[in-house]
Amino acid sequence: MGSEEWGRLAAGTGLYQSYPWLHWAESSSGARPEYVLAHGGDGVLVGAVPTYLLSSAPDRFTTWYDPVRVFLAPHCDTTDATDRWFPLLLVGSASGYHSEILVRPGRDRRAVARALLSGCLDLAGRSAARGTAMMYAPEAAALEAGAVLGGPVAPVPTSAEAVIPVTAEDRDLDDYLARFPSARRSKFKKEITAFRAAGGTTTRYALGDLVDRVGPLLGQLQRRYGDPVTDHEMTAYVASQERHLGARSVVLADETDDGGLRGFTLSYIHEDTLYVRAAGFQEDLEQPPFAYFNLAVYAPLRLAMENGLTAVDLGTGAYRGKTLRGAAIQPLWSAVRPPGDCPPQWYEALGQPAPEAVEAGWAGTRK
DSSP states (O other): OOHHHHHHHHTTSOGGGSHHHHHHHHHHSSSEEEEEEEEOTTSOEEEEEEEEEESSOOOSSSGGGOHIIIIITTTSOOTTHHHHHOSEEEESOSSSSOOOOEEOTTSOHHHHHHHHHHHHHHHHHHTTOSEEEEEEEOHHHHHHHHHHHOOSSOOEEEEEEEEEEOOTTOSSHHHHHTTSOHHHHHHHHHHHHHHHHTTOOOEEEOGGGTHHHHHHHHHHHHHHTTOOOOHHHHHHHHHHHHHHHGGGEEEEEEEOTTSOEEEEEEEEEETTEEEEEEEEEOTTSOOOTTHHHIIIIIHHHHHHHHTTOSEEEOOSSOHHHHHHTTOEEEEEEEEEEOOSSOOHHHHHHHTSOOHHHHHTTOOSOOO
């Protein structure tokens, strides 16, 4: 399938369902990709959903797409869980923390979605998958998946995206900050001033200009969260992403006086949104004050305004700091079909909101 046909189907669904992102994910997720497609009676493509078969529990890059790690480990003993859960079929995504069911506008969404999800179940059976999961989906998609995939528990809150809307009135950062109460506005301006006074910079590059410098900083970050990736592996991972998405990339770099990379954020522009994907900081260098918020919030906001974008997607995690600076929380859910004959405590754990959903303040009932 060509990029134009896929683009028409995926329009408006975000970066993580776009052709270049999925093309990159095919070779980077450590899973076997396969697409379930639906065509109308006229032969027109009316729906699609990507799937990824994980033969074993991932130990790097896609570790947070492991239902055992996300749902079971925080609540109960997971001895032998990996052997019983894998192979696992992921539905909707295996990277980016955002899954969708793509249906062409104007078609019967309910019918097309059910056909696609039934196709996913058939694929799971043919692939001898022991579990099936759609993770990090908007509530509507998770409910659609849960209704077809089945299983003993309803879809549960899993995570959230923090998104800052940018309006036509936001001509520059001062306009944006004017929306906040004076005390908070003063705090944010002091953070920007202090960063600059300490020599902090937000120089813009394309990812291709900095792959070899960005990779090791991301490696440090991954290892801090338990991923045993090496700097070489992380640099190769970033380089593969650049090959597919480099034209959309923006790296905002904080550099020392001698040109060293002290910190950075990596973002991608897709349609009307800037997606802040990653941030990294050199651990053995002293950082300017408020480096994270300058590189990950204030500078991306300036970039969005200068390019006429309407939103900055700050991704998952660190919700308090993001919401304080104007982000709205958009909850993400998961529909999980576990392997048969699970211990009762596993079923109970699968019904609990994931820790990150609790952190985001989204662990209650459905709307």
